[in-house]
Amino acid sequence: MLDVRRLLLLRDLADLGTVTAVADLHGVTPSAVSQQLRQLERETGAALVDRDRGRVLLTAAGAALVEDTCDVLAALERAEARLRGTGDAVAGPFRVSCFTSALPVLGAPLLAEARARSPQLRLHLTEEEPETSLPLLRRRRRDLAVVYRYLNLGTVPPPDVLTTRLLVDPLLLVLPEDRAREAEGAVADLAAYADLPWVLAPEGSACREAALHACRSAGFTPDVRHTAADFPGAVALAAAGGAAALVPRSAVAAVAALPGGSAVRPLADPGLARVVEACVRTGTDTHPAVRACVRILAELGRRCGGGDGAPAGPPPGT
DSSP states (O other): OOOHHHHHHHHHHHHHOSHHHHHHHHTSOHHHHHHHHHHHHHHHTSOOEEOSSSSOEEOHHHHHHHHHHHHHHHHHHHHHHHHHTTSOOOOEEEEEEEOGGGIIIIIHHHHHHHHHHOTTEEEEEEEOOHHHHHHHHHTTSOSEEEEEEEGGGTOOOOTTEEEEEEEEEEEEEEEEHHHHGGGTTSOBOGGGGTTSEEEEOOTTOHHHHHHHHHHHHTTOOOEEEEEOSSHHHHHHHHHHHTOBEEEEHHHHHHSSSOOTTEEEEEBSOTTOEEEEEEEEETTOTTSHHHHHHHHHHHHHHHHTTOOOOOBOOSOTTO
């Protein structure tokens, strides 16, 4: 029988791309990881890893085994959830990640509601962006992650993650007040503001990539004059610098008052939005604490005018 721990190493290698990164993740030496992977190849009788290139790649057999590993892990999660689900009590420690701008509307209210409904449940909530929280969730270091995905980037959840849509958060265009009057009473077309300086999120972030993709799809590359890591900062910089910025509606709503000299307008393209989701590992959705927290988050999402709380899961074929 194949060793589950070795299967995990192979899955992590598929995600991270280097033996060194896998070793760092598991707190062992690269040599130890390599030895375990070679042992797995001996057990399967197949070459799983192509070691002839600078970046380690999986063979077709290795990729197929990783796909099957996701099914194995989901079955183990279901078995554990079934055992824990034999009682009705929602109790014990439960680790939740929530991205920054969702803390006021989802993260903090989740804590309050869980305390009131399930006093024995000890929530540990950490502010983390999806780039951090999803890998931690998949490696059992988090039990639930509140994340976002930008529709215009076409990203999909990992195959071993089950998602529940909480809300759809349209992007709004922050503009200098004099330019916003041009679009008074109408939806805004990004192309009309190609001449403005822009405020974008830091390089490497999904927020920046979504804004860049939106502008380029509108026919121009934005003049990125300022960078802000959070949305209130982006709104402030846009107002002070006579610049434009794309900001989710929920983040605009969280700003007590727009700075003088700026205004917001809706966008003509409905695809310029981010989907906010509650993510759990496939197979854990029957766990009592998971059910309780997802139920609360779905209610909170509906209060924000968002999703229907139905599990979305990974799209077919992913």
